[in-house]
Amino acid sequence: MPTSVSPGAHSPTAGRVSNAPLTDVTASHSSLRRFLHGLPGVDAVGLEARAASLGTRSIKADAKAYAIDLAISMVDLTTLEGADTPGKVRALGAKAMRPDPTDRATPATAAVCVYPDMVAVAKEAVAGSDVKVASVATAFPAGRAPLAVKLADVREAVAAGTDEIDMVIDRGAFLAGDYLKVHDEITAVKEACGTSARLKVIFETGELSTYDNIRRASWLAMLAGADFIKTSTGKVAVNATPSNTLLMLEAVRDFRAQTGVQVGVKPAGGIRTSKDAVKFLVLVNETAGADWLDNHWFRFGASSLLNDLLLQRQKLATGRYSGPDYVTVD
């Protein structure tokens, strides 16, 4: 069973060493562009075939029970609606701390993920537990706001006590080729996070559109100091897929090999079933490796996934199939 993570073992900046071999890369617009365009290309068919092939791994018995608990512990339980209220956020916090009221052995989720104005409520709701509060920021989900506004957004959330910031990159700047602008914005946000909040950088892979872009965005974000790279906002048509997550796992693997710095990965949006979640864990296990099989380094951005994981957990525990009436709807 996964253990919850003790804060000391993974302080936000622990283990970060300098990107010594890559310090020159971000020196100028052209050096950054050269670097990103010099990354190995991605063959879409081959990538998708590899992801599909890992999807055929058969996980049974003990391994499945372990995987489900691990997956629960990795969930960033998310509500990002215009209609969010303090009541809704408190309910979410309660669910995150004790996902299955009928079985106290069920692990807590990693975090609750809310809008910045709900951070204080969320913080209070999970107080005393290991559940973190993550806040989206930087004019989520479009990211179309002046930098000053984005930074204010971040600072407000940090001031309210958020443990993690999920920022969106400026896809427009990225697609226009202005990588340095994207980079500088991330570093500015990182600075605004200070030492108390870990930074997740959302690419909105569905808008970056190509795998080559996703690989470039991964390196760009890591060079800029991201603690996590994250696929999507959950607000567009295509969100996390096995293929784009596999690609990002390759990126964090390679980045650590080059710099010694470990960066987390968070697929978000569209992962709804336990079966899918386990497939993602297989991707982690066989690509980045066991070092990432921990909620400090891998998360699921999801909401409905949790209940399916709980149903499966009950099934494994009792031997019978459970039903939606036996998990909480919040």
Added chain:
Amino acid sequence: MASVFEYAPAPESRSAVDIAPAYGLFVDGEFTDAADGKVFKTVAPATEEVLSEVAQAGEADVDRAVRAARKAFTGWSALPGTERAKYLFRIARIIQERSRELAVLETLDNGKPIRETRDSDLPLVAAHFFYYAGWADKLDHAGFGANPRPLGVAGQVIPWNFPLLMLAWKIAPALATGNTVVLKPAETTPLSALFFADICRQAGLPRGVVNILPGYGDAGAALVAHPDVDKVAFTGSTAVGKEIARTVAGTAKKLTLELGGKGANIVFDDAPLDQAVEGVVSGIFFNQGQVCCAGSRLLVQESIHDELLDALKRRLTTLRLGDPLDKNTDIGAINSAEQLARITALADRGEAEGAERWSPECELPSSGYWFAPTLFTNVTQAHTIARDEIFGPVLSVLTFRTPDEAVAKANNTPYGLSAGIWTEKGSRMLAVANRLRAGVVWSNTFNKFDPASPFGGYKESGFGREGGRHGLEAYLDV
């Protein structure tokens, strides 16, 4: 904690297939004993368990089967193509229905992982029959003139590496074009062909159209030499292929040969690296490397040698070797003790000649025939392991500096079956593909097969093509 995420065994159920204790030859629609009563045992290479006892065909049986096929030829070749097509469609459908059973059977008899028989062999087998079924009534439009005629009786000898798939490659086009068939499966993997005989019965195929003769090389030689055989098709080693070519010399028998290879997988410095690693792995470890078109020579541009090798070694450590029936197994058993001995001897020779040997940590089961995934670095063109077909999970790594050098090294072999190119630059891909002397070139992919795609070699890898419209020619009098 994280290391406990080991996959528990996920074995496919052995009970999916019911293997009888004994099987006969399939001649003229009946299962019969061999004329001399000989039998041989077929074992599961993963466990050395005896799976069944199979009648062993001899010369008299070959003669009987050829006569049955000759007798059936008159009626079969006279059938309207539409009717022949429907038989083949039936066969394709029954294979799909019984694919789980056949996949388990093939895995047991051959030793290859269930993941491959389930996801690769069986779907391709059904697809092959489906594809050629559609040709049976369209031969007038195949580009061989109006009303092209079948040859007669086809004698077919197939290997053990893809037993049922090689059977499909042989039988489907033969029947579609109106020939009748005597097929000899390999002595280590006779079972799926005998199950196929049962499928022919279920499909109501007329007696004698397909005859299956399990047996050894002597039966194959007798079949090839039989005076009433009009067509010989062989897949197997180059040495045997040459012997067959000599046997049919001076006769009117039409011959196609699909033989060995020493495929080069060329990785340029601008390759999509992660996919290249997957392609290299699939190229040499698919079916334990017992593939004639395996990418057994990795030609890597010197500038990315270390990077690619690191990635490759890292990837190899994730390969799972073991019980072929386990759905999570990547590397199964070597097909026979004999083949294992050959692989072992060649790998030892590689070491003796000074190449550097590496294998991931990998525990081999105590019974059965196993060989750990192996790669050799510091290999030059002069090493035996860079020239001889090993037919096992052994990769020889060589380097090159320029595209010219890559092509020269890739072509520097008497074989010419397959090659791989990994580059993101389209013009380079096309230029290199153009200059490679190989029948199948996979670019940014490897080991892909399709019934619509012609397959076959240049030079000593044989002649003739299997698959696609091209595959019809081997069975037509054109």
Added chain:
Amino acid sequence: MSDARLSVFKTYKLYVGGKFPRSESGRVYEVTDREGTWLANAPLASRKDARDAVVAARKAFGPWSGATAYNRGQVLYRVAEMLEGRREQFVREVAEAEGLSAAEAAAQVDAAVDRWVWYAGWTDKIAQVVGGGNPVAGPYFNLSTPEPTGVVAVLAPQESSFLGLVSVIAPVIATGSTAVVVASERFPLPALSLGEVLATSDVPGGVVNVLSGRTAEMAPTLAAHQDVNAIDLAGADENLAKELEIAAADNLKRVLRPQPVDDDWFTTPGTERMTAFLETKTVWHPTGSLGASGSSY
């Protein structure tokens, strides 16, 4: 008196690598007409000459197979043009060799010229006829194209000294292979003269090499030669053909067995003589989708 002028004989030579060597053996043999009248001495090519011819053909294979099909078509058409200009010479040589009337020989030569034209037009069409895209069940571009097999040893027909000869050479070089031709043993002169035409027709040296001499002596060398990719047995009798086919198995040469000949080679051929010496290369390349959104689970 002009009638008394002594004519100038031609010294017939081999045609190897674009040059006209005498036989390395230094030997010749007498060529006579049907009545036994001496026509000329032809070089008696040795096994060494055959080996040299293979080297020349191999050297020429890269550039010739790499030339555009259009270019090869132009070259083959040029051969027809040059032959047309030397029509009278070939009519005489064929008539003398095969004992034909001038009209019969003329018909042969005309048909041979037309055959060059026929194959000239094929060079850039055969790939479209025998190659093509394959609709595989996956995200792959899959294309099969014919490629020349390499060096082809051609045993020219023994009886048809010119039309038969052209009918077996032209399909080999039209598709980009190069040829080592063993001329009709009894009637080698039209073949040796053809070398002179080829040399002045933009056919690169080594693409066609013409040897005269004993077929049974040179053919086994060629059939066993490891750097020869294919052999056309048109000029071999049954026993020799079998012996050569066995020898050819050593490196799995493509073997075109002696074929029945329709109408003394006058019938317009099919594509079989071209496809016999073509390999099929199939190239796969992923296509995939335009974006990263193709994947789902």
